[in-house]
Amino acid sequence: MKKQTAMNRDWIATARTLSEALPYLQRYTGAIVVIKFGGHAMGDDAEMESFARDVVLMRQVGVNPVVVHGGGPMINEMLSRLGVESEFVRGKRVTDAATVEVVEMVLSGRVNKRIVQAINDQGGRAVGLSGKDGGLMTCDQTDPSLGFVGTPADVNPAVLHKLFEAGMIPVVAPLGAGRNGETFNVNGDTAAGAVAAALKADRLLLLTDVAGVKDASGEVVTELSPDHIRELTEAGIIAGGMIPKTETALAAIAGGVRAVVILDGRAPNACLLELFTDHGAGSLIRAPRD
Ligand SMILES: Nc1ncnc2c1ncn2[C@@H]1O[C@H](COP(=O)(O)OP(=O)(O)O)[C@@H](O)[C@H]1O
Numbered sequence: 527m528k529k530q531t532a533m534n535r536d537w538i539a540t541a542r543t544l545s546e547a548l549p550y551l552q553r554y555t556g557a558i559v560v561i562k563f564g565g566h567a568m569g570d571d572a573e574m575e576s577f578a579r580d581v582v583l584m585r586q587v588g589v590n591p592v593v594v595h596g597g598g599p600m601i602n603e604m605l606s607r608l609g610v611e612s613e614f615v616r617g618k619r620v621t622d623a624a625t626v627e628v629v630e631m632v633l634s635g636r637v638n639k640r641i642v643q644a645i646n647d648q649g650g651r652a653v654g655l656s657g658k659d660g661g662l663m664t665c666d667q668t669d670p671s672l673g674f675v676g677t678p679a680d681v682n683p684a685v686l687h688k689l690f691e692a693g694m695i696p697v698v699a700p701l702g703a704g705r706n707g708e709t710f711n712v713n714g715d716t717a718a719g720a721v722a723a724a725l726k727a728d729r730l731l732l733l734t735d736v737a738g739v740k741d742a743s744g745e746v747v748t749e750l751s752p753d754h755i756r757e758l759t760e761a762g763i764i765a766g767g768m769i770p771k772t773e774t775a776l777a778a779i780a781g782g783v784r785a786v787v788i789l790d791g792r793a794p795n796a797c798l799l800e801l802f803t804d805h806g807a808g809s810l811i812r813a814p815r816d
Pocket residue numbers: 564565566567596598733734735736738739740741763764765766767768769
């Protein structure tokens with residue numbers, strides 16, 4: 527009897543949650559949501575499982591999710607095992623010919639397949655690809671001093687639309703093809719922003735290992751304007767890996783994405799709470815018309 531009462535309480539809570547979520551579910555039916563899953567947000571198996579469950583649930587309620595992942599820490603680990611040094615300039619890895627080989631092996635291989643498998647284990651149908659597949663992302667060299675680092679120049683999302691139509695979840699590794707047969711290493715945030723802009727996505731979620739963009743006092747800024755981003759960057763308060771994220775947010779908005787959220791991907795159900803409740807956390811940067 528006691529058990530029954532507890533069960534009823536659970537159902538009432540679930541029904542309440544569902545009725546609160548309904549307007550959000552309706553708003554996002556058919557929406558395209560690009561999720562950047564950073565290497566630092568990936569965490570352990572439980573965090574990966576929770577992320578995969580969110581993505582599958584999104585798909586089940588009619589959202590078209592696209593995962594664009596990073597994997598910087600995993601690349602670092604492999605480079606150090608191989609005794610190759612690497613350095614970062616403004617959040618981007620200086621990438622020579624030997625490094626880009628390792629980057630491709632780690633991102634398109636181990637990291638991409640771990641995410642694909644996690645989504646499939648939760649009942650989704652994920653397909654792993656990189657920017658080199660299906661003409662998705664053609665790049666130009668960002669800056670000769672960075673070596674094989676690419677800036678997406680021509681993004682053709684046709685292959686992603688085909689996967690949406692087939693009910694599949696694309697999982698994209700941030701590598702691009704050069705115009706002369708090169709392989710380019712693309713910062714994961716930059717790749718996610720370019721894919722989101724090409725798709726004119728409804729939301730770009732940049733998952734990381736901090737609650738959002740912090741100001742000088744260490745508080746998360748819940749809504750950020752472009753001017754505030756520029757101010758915090760010039761003051762050195764937005765630094766390191768946060769620079770490509772905020773630059774990406776501005777470029778994505780300029781490219782037609784409706785809103786970008788920078789949030790902690792390790793928090794349980796981070797993506798679902800962000801999309802389907804009022805309790806979303808993180809820093810929101812939105813297009814003036816959104
Ligand atoms: N103003 C800021 N607010 C929040 N984090 C910041 C800020 N400036 C720099 N950071 C750093 O940026 C990091 C996120 O970037 P990064 O480590 O590249 O993440 P990811 O691997 O998830 O892409 C945070 O862990 C934090 O140390």
